[in-house]
Amino acid sequence: MIWLLVVLGVVCIVSAQSRGTDHNGDAYRALCGVLGSAVKKWLDVKNRSKDDPLHQALAKTIFGKKGQQDLEKLRGALPDDYHVVEGSDSSRGLMCGPPRTAEHVPYQARWPGHSVPHDLLCLCTPGETAWMTTIRGSGAEKLCGKDAQTFVDSEGWADNGYEGGVAQMTTTWLNVTVSCLKGNESAGDLKSVLQKFKDNLGGPVPGHPASLTLGEGDLRDAGACDGTPDGRVCVFYENTTHRFPWWTELEQALATEEEKRYTEKAHKPPSTSRLSSSLATEPKSPDSNASTMPRPERLRSSAPLTQPLLWLPGVASGLF
Numbered sequence: 197m198i199w200l201l202v203v204l205g206v207v208c209i210v211s212a213q214s215r216g217t218d219h220n221g222d223a224y225r226a227l228c229g230v231l232g233s234a235v236k237k238w239l240d241v242k243n244r245s246k247d248d249p250l251h252q253a254l255a256k257t258i259f260g261k262k263g264q265q266d267l268e269k270l271r272g273a274l275p276d277d278y279h280v281v282e283g284s285d286s287s288r289g290l291m292c293g294p295p296r297t298a299e300h301v302p303y304q305a306r307w308p309g310h311s312v313p314h315d316l317l318c319l320c321t322p323g324e325t326a327w328m329t330t331i332r333g334s335g336a337e338k339l340c341g342k343d344a345q346t347f348v349d350s351e352g353w354a355d356n357g358y359e360g361g362v363a364q365m366t367t368t369w370l371n372v373t374v375s376c377l378k379g380n381e382s383a384g385d386l387k388s389v390l391q392k393f394k395d396n397l398g399g400p401v402p403g404h405p406a407s408l409t410l411g412e413g414d415l416r417d418a419g420a421c422d423g424t425p426d427g428r429v430c431v432f433y434e435n436t437t438h439r440f441p442w443w444t445e446l447e448q449a450l451a452t453e454e455e456k457r458y459t460e461k462a463h464k465p466p467s468t469s470r471l472s473s474s475l476a477t478e479p480k481s482p483d484s485n486a487s488t489m490p491r492p493e494r495l496r497s498s499a500p501l502t503q504p505l506l507w508l509p510g511v512a513s514g515l516f
Contacts, residue, residue, distance in 0.1 A: 217337055220319050220411040220429065224340035226396045227319065227410070228376035229389040231312040234258055234446070235267065235379025237386050253449035257442045258377075260311040270313065271377050274369045277305040278317070279362060287355045289422030292318035294404065295434045308421075308431050309441025313373050316340075318431045319411045321361070321368040322347050323423030324354035339429070346371050354423030361423075387450055390443065401432070408433040 234257045237250075242265070244251045259265050263275075291306050291314075306314050320340035337344065346367065353361030383389075399408040401420070413421050413430030421430040433441045 218341055219337065219339045221338065221341055223396045223410050224320055226393040227312060227316055229384060230393050231258070231316070231376040232379050232383035233386040233389045234312065235377055236383045239379065249449040249452045253446040257312055257446050260306070260314065263311065267377065271374050274366045278365055280305065287422070288353050289355045289419050289427065292430070293419065293421040293427065293432045307439055309433050309439065311442055313377065315410070315431050316373045316376065317365060317368055318421065319429065320372045321365050321429070322352045323429050324352045324425065340372055342371060352423060355419065390447060390450070393443065404434060406435045408435060
């Protein structure tokens with residue numbers, strides 16, 4: 197019996213290894229679902245006033261707060277903000293990890309929670325020396341549902357090798373992010389997919405009581421989410437600064453939209469068809485036919501009953 201259990205255990209381990217590990221797979225699917233649903237909703241509200249809460253929230257979710265609102269351009273290529281020059285404050289740790297000191301902020305092109313496409317790049321781009329796909333050597337490791345063959349073999353995006361990671365980021369953008377930007381009909385309800393995304397958030401992180409995280413990472417390390425084997429591949433949200441992540445504004449806008457629909461429905465007058473239908477089904481009172489049925493007295497002549505006597509022979513001369 198013991199021998200049989202040992203054999204079964206070995207079989208299970210081998211089977212799991214043959215399937216490999218999909219790092220950040222659940223988080224990716226949740227985040228991708230939000231983006232697909234947001235794009236679908238954006239096509240309905242993009243012509244609203246720019247002051248409309250849902251318009252603003254969706255624009256931030258898809259393009260970023262000040263991003264150019266052009267879906268085709270976003271689908272076409274990696275945005276220019278990621279093609280930075282050497283010496284800029286745009287390392288992976290700063291773009292995806294914990295907030296740094298205030299002097300970095302004016303020079304920071306993007307940050308955790310900037311937009312869903314940005315967060316997908318943080319979550320799904322292999323790190324240093326393509327870590328998380330090839331460094332483990334199994335050949336079965338995946339990142340965000342993509343195997344090692346999808347990514348650039350020798351390059352990654354990390355704090356200590358940023359310039360070499362542009363090719364890797366481009367690969368991730370075109371193979372992971374763009375597919376989520378399609379906004380197809382299968383995209384779920386925005387409120388429900390947003391809740392699924394929130395269910396995948398972890399945290400808070402020690403030392404950051406208002407923080408939330410997405411993906412795998414050693415969040416005890418100061419370099420969390422920096423793309424190194426120590427910091428790993430993840431997104432670190434700080435929800436107390438002036439740069440609130442996209443999902444806080446989207447959640448508020450959806451609540452406002454729902455309240456607006458409820459108010460409009462409550463004050464909407466009944467339609468003519470509904471009113472006619474209610475009248476047709478309303479029970480009639482016993483006297484309801486009184487106005488349509490002819491009364492007996494109306495069937496009689498209104499002329500005096502004695503009038504015909506004037507026309508009898510001899511009657512008229514006798515009376516006068």
